[in-house]
Amino acid sequence: MKNTKTLGEELSLYVQAALHDAFPEMIPNDFEATVVKTADSRNGDYQCNDAMALSKILRKAPREIANAIVETLEKPDRKPEMVSSLEIAGPGFINFRLNSEWIADRLLAIEDDAFRGVPQVGAEKTVVIDYSSPNVAKPMHIGHIRSTVIGNALDRLHRFCGFRVLSDNHLGDWGTQFGLIILGYRHFVDQKALEASPVQELERVYVESYQKSKEDESWLDQARKELVKLQQGDEENLALWKKFVALSMGEFDKIYERLDVRFDLTRGESFYNEDLPGVLTRLDEAGLLVESDGAMVVDLEAEKLGVCIVRKTDGGFNYATTDLATVFSRVREFEPETILYVTDERQQRHFRQFFTVCEKLGEGVNLEHVWFGLMRLPEGTFSTRQGNVIKLEVLLDEAERRALEIVQSSSPDLPEAQQRDVARAVGIGALKYADLSQNPQSLVTFTWDKAMALDGNSAPYLQYAHARIRSVLDKHAAQFPDDTLEGAIPVCTLDLEKGLGLKVAQFPEAVLGATKHYRPNYLADYLYELAQQYSTYHQSVPFLKSEDGVRESRMRLIRMVADTLKTGLGLLGIEAPERI
Numbered sequence: 001m002k003n004t005k006t007l008g009e010e011l012s013l014y015v016q017a018a019l020h021d022a023f024p025e026m027i028p029n030d031f032e033a034t035v036v037k038t039a040d041s042r043n044g045d046y047q048c049n050d051a052m053a054l055s056k057i058l059r060k061a062p063r064e065i066a067n068a069i070v071e072t073l074e075k076p077d078r079k080p081e082m083v084s085s086l087e088i089a090g091p092g093f094i095n096f097r098l099n100s101e102w103i104a105d106r107l108l109a110i111e112d113d114a115f116r117g118v119p120q121v122g123a124e125k126t127v128v129i130d131y132s133s134p135n136v137a138k139p140m141h142i143g144h145i146r147s148t149v150i151g152n153a154l155d156r157l158h159r160f161c162g163f164r165v166l167s168d169n170h171l172g173d174w175g176t177q178f179g180l181i182i183l184g185y186r187h188f189v190d191q192k193a194l195e196a197s198p199v200q201e202l203e204r205v206y207v208e209s210y211q212k213s214k215e216d217e218s219w220l221d222q223a224r225k226e227l228v229k230l231q232q233g234d235e236e237n238l239a240l241w242k243k244f245v246a247l248s249m250g251e252f253d254k255i256y257e258r259l260d261v262r263f264d265l266t267r268g269e270s271f272y273n274e275d276l277p278g279v280l281t282r283l284d285e286a287g288l289l290v291e292s293d294g295a296m297v298v299d300l301e302a303e304k305l306g307v308c309i310v311r312k313t314d315g316g317f318n319y320a321t322t323d324l325a326t327v328f329s330r331v332r333e334f335e336p337e338t339i340l341y342v343t344d345e346r347q348q349r350h351f352r353q354f355f356t357v358c359e360k361l362g363e364g365v366n367l368e369h370v371w372f373g374l375m376r377l378p379e380g381t382f383s384t385r386q387g388n389v390i391k392l393e394v395l396l397d398e399a400e401r402r403a404l405e406i407v408q409s410s411s412p413d414l415p416e417a418q419q420r421d422v423a424r425a426v427g428i429g430a431l432k433y434a435d436l437s438q439n440p441q442s443l444v445t446f447t448w449d450k451a452m453a454l455d456g457n458s459a460p461y462l463q464y465a466h467a468r469i470r471s472v473l474d475k476h477a478a479q480f481p482d483d484t485l486e487g488a489i490p491v492c493t494l495d496l497e498k499g500l501g502l503k504v505a506q507f508p509e510a511v512l513g514a515t516k517h518y519r520p521n522y523l524a525d526y527l528y529e530l531a532q533q534y535s536t537y538h539q540s541v542p543f544l545k546s547e548d549g550v551r552e553s554r555m556r557l558i559r560m561v562a563d564t565l566k567t568g569l570g571l572l573g574i575e576a577p578e579r580i
């Protein structure tokens with residue numbers, strides 16, 4: 001499929017042309033017609049509201065404009081093949097109904113396309129996605145987990161739209177805490193505990209060392225010395241630091257593996273260490289650096305963002321300094337059009353600050369902070385430690401255990417190893433989907449019931465719908481070995497069929513919307529609606545008992561529904577097993 005457009009875009013082009021025909025030289029050059037999906041199918045499949053917006057410009061009543069558009073589009077040689085009927089409603093809305101045969105053709109084209117009709121809007125564009133980014137020697141908290149799940153979905157979505165994606169796990173692997181950790185480690189690490197649970201033990205060491213520094217001035221002093229030694233490249237301290245990084249990465253990697261997340265780059269903050277003095281030089285040259293109480297800052301008062309500290313009074317560099325160095329390095333090396341940062345909402349100010357500094361420096365890159373709220377975990381949902389720190393392993397195990405129960409009751413005849421495989425896909429999928437199906441910025445409360453619901457907006461529901469279609473197709477193949485689906489056309493004769501076919505043809509719109517707005521939940525919503533529509537269809541028409549010809553067409557249509565569900569779930573990082 002070359003130069004694909006979404007259905008809405010195609011219709012918009014027709015309206016655009018009709019407008020220019022009906023009102024020669026009266027339509028402003030920058031005016032772009034817009035045709036969008038209707039919210040309610042009783043009003044047609046697509047709708048255009050441009051007549052209202054143009055009324056002022058053309059000094060004509062909206063209905064008159066709508067009439068002119070419809071008349072132009074209805075001329076015998078002009079009528080777009082994709083449209084079956086046009087209708088004007090209310091003050092001047094134009095409602096479009098699409099032609100079923102045209103939809104069937106479109107479905108065939110989508111099936112032949114490696115990207116299922118999704119326009120490759122990212123071709124020749126690079127996007128860096130900075131996500132997950134936990135801190136060394138500290139456990140991942142729920143914010144890192146959400147960042148991992150949401151960031152990974154954005155990563156997959158962008159690749160599917162043709163972008164060159166560089167995913168970068170920007171580890172917090174450098175900073176003043178390492179003085180305290182090194183000192184604490186030397187004095188009171190418990191080797192056994194370190195082996196059993198490295199990150200937990202390193203964190204304990206850090207907390208104890210930190211507490212001691214509050215009470216004991218000389219301890220704080222020693223910690224500072226250890227830090228300076230580390231920064232100057234002292235071999236012993238460097239070796240310890242590397243050990244901490246490796247131990248932490250070992251644990252993080254286990255989580256990434258279970259979540260099926262891979263990064264192109266894992267460049268921690270330490271990677272940019274040598275670039276930090278250069279950041280100050282550049283700010284100074286741009287006339288942006290000022291002193292404030294012994295610290296060096298960029299004044300952002302005019303932007304109502306306070307000051308951005310780039311060097312502290314003690315001479316140490318800051319989080320923002322590292323982020324500036326990171327932008328410069330990424331721009332130089334990868335020439336991205338956009339850099340996305342996926343973190344929780346608490347860092348909004350930090351990102352606004354250094355984005356503004358980049359703008360002042362004239363860095364020609366689009367910087368976007370994709371933030372999300374914290375998820376609420378009701379007491380007793382799973383073992384929680386204080387605040388938002390949870391043991392992810394425990395959570396994942398629990399999800400798989402609950403999923404196994406579902407699988408054992410739905411597929412008791414499946415060999416156990418396979419049941420476990422499916423349970424893994426369902427359990428992990430349920431957790432990811434519980435996160436991805438929400439507006440990231442709203443406060444959500446996680447509950448197992450909702451995440452695992454077989455009858456609600458959950459991964460198991462979608463996976464179940466997918467597996468159910470595969471099983472219909474298997475039965476069909478067994479019962480009608482001579483039927484070939486390849487020659488069949490996914491006819492959309494009945495209203496239900498047409499609706500389902502149209503929904504499948506709208507997959508590109510859902511993917512583009514989710515990608516463009518950094519909202520995986522748009523795709524989740526779409527998949528849920530598709531599964532619901534399928535379910536109604538499944539209950540309303542016979543499949544294997546339908547007559548020759550019709551049967552193949554139906555099989556072909558539902559196979560496309562299954563493929564769409566599978567691809568869509570895949571873009572959310574969720575597997576769709578053949579059976580559940």
Ligand code: ARG
Binds near residue numbers: 171341343
């Ligand atoms: N390590 C940080 C944290 O845990 C997140 C880093 C996000 N990325 C960035 N470039 N600042 O809060």
